[in-house]
Amino acid sequence: MKVHEYQGKEIFRKHGIITPEGIPAFSVDESLVAYDKLGSETVVVKSQIHAGGRGKGGGVKLAHSRHEVESLAKEMLGMTLITHQTGPKGKEVQRLLIESRADIRLEFYAAITLDRGKEMDVFMVSIEGGVEIEKVAAETPEKIVKVWIDPLLGMKSYQARKLAFGLNLTGNAFKEAISIFLKMYACYQSTDASLMEINPLILTGDDHILALDSKFNFDGNALFRQKEISDMRDLSEEDPMEIEAGNYNLNYIKLDGNVGCMVNGAGLAMATMDIIKLAGGEPANFLDVGGTASAETVNNGFRIILSDKHVKAVLINIFGGIVRCDRVANGVVQAVKELGLDVPVVVRLEGTNAEEAQAILRKSGVSIIPAVGMKDAAEKVVKAALGA
């Protein structure tokens, strides 16, 4: 799960990580109230969307007066912001952050994330702040300093010192950086973050360290114990069909093709998308209906797949294990009858009671194209999609 920059900064402040003063605003009026409250003449007006690259896309601008805040807020709220992370459709700006302008002397990068290979969290800093870290990693990897944190011991002071030395800091800034790094790790741990990034972390003209940005990813599996974080979820940033699927306990991701698919199990669902592509089609979605695949889940799955008007044919691919194929077949027949589908449906059922299931489909009277094996299923559904 992601949160907005202003929400990330609220989390930072709770953990003692210093940020510039800022106030979120959802309207032009609120932007002006925020400006008055901040009391500094020059402020930064920052679009709040769940994607990076906002500055380059025109979503972050300086305002030198109340009047400029007003015109910028009018311009930004409701505009579609396109960055390298939003995709070509962009995202509508619905929230702003009005923030005091900081006096930037140097820009750094700081982040904590999981190193899957080392099976430990890694804390990275770089003197190259404000730019894409992937680029730094590729071109000048020596400019990134890393420490790996023992999960049972936690972060140690010498590790924080290594990071601060890596940024060539001295004096007060050195001390503040160490304190911030230790607080960042504590914050990362206590919020169940899977990524925490500050880009840029800055050194101010008067020798202080400040978090000028915030980026978080939180572990979805840990939200049960992170109520404050899960309350920050902004549903308007997510695909409405994916949210609805989540309400049915289905795992759905919309794609751009026209062949819908419904599969039990995430790995098999990916492999089904892949074989549709190999057969010359384009998958319209990823949909994992989970281990049970009852009549109800099949029904809900159909509703979600077919709400995408590009879908010209649907492939149901179920490998029955504990779930019996004859039950799934009954569910499919029932759903097709109820929903009165107008797209061809190819069904491949394998595993427990597969033969009985084929018989049920044949006798049902509904127009279902049976398939044997994944190759056959993919070829049939792609052909059906072309014919429709």
Add this chain to the structure above:
Amino acid sequence: MSILINKDSKVVVQGITGSEGQFHAGQMLDYGTQIVAGVTPGKGGQATLDDRVPVFNSVEDAVEQTGADTSIIFVPPPFAAEAVIEASFSGISVVVCITEGVPVHDMVKVKRVVNQNGTHLIGPNCPGIITVDECKLGIMPGFICKKGSIGVISKSGTLTYEAIDQLVNVGLGQTTAIGIGGDPIIGTTMKDCLKLFEEDPETEGVVIIGEIGGQMEIEAARWAKDTMSKPVIGFIAGQTAPPGRRMGHAGAIVSGGDDTAEAKMRILGECGLGVAESVADIGELMQNAMKQI
């Protein structure tokens, strides 16, 4: 022979009185798995599954009184990490954690504990492990397997069944099939499993089923290239997965580097493994690889 579990494994089921635990413990007993104990704190002294399995308050009690050496965990995500730690410190040598949704911060700590204690953890978020006709420790349908000489390693559940089905269709049975799980941090890696299969005299060839995300398949392939004497073939799911999206499994996400399906398939090929372009080719590819020995 086989890897990790066999007919002598004495199994304790953690969370045996929950609905999942009840159902699958019953299925495992029917397969012939030697389930000697169940654990549900507060229900010690009872017996379950038609009085066939005694219930204990702790894994420690179960181990002391029944000699259990293997455990399978069906407890909800908030408690799963602690269940693994309890098993590990109670002297269990193989722990299978079926639970999906364990927080990754918990798993990072758990991994360190099982490594220190020398416990083989399989999972979490996995279908389990089956040594054909001897011991089923998981939620997979046992009847699809056939005894034979192929080892199967997979990150996925139903995709593992698909692979096993294809193997059986070309006349290849299995020694042990192991679903290692789809989370970012898991107990036993693909490389760990390859090593075990290499050492197992009954296993003559291995199928690995991977997916996008992480470097595990690559690590396994490089190890196989340098060390493995038996043929290995692989399939990677997620060629059409969009970058940055989590495809069902918590660990199935393309986040830059060599973690795309394309990159993994290329590297597997470079390491001399047979690579199935299509999921439908797994059985045939393994069959061809076995003919060449």
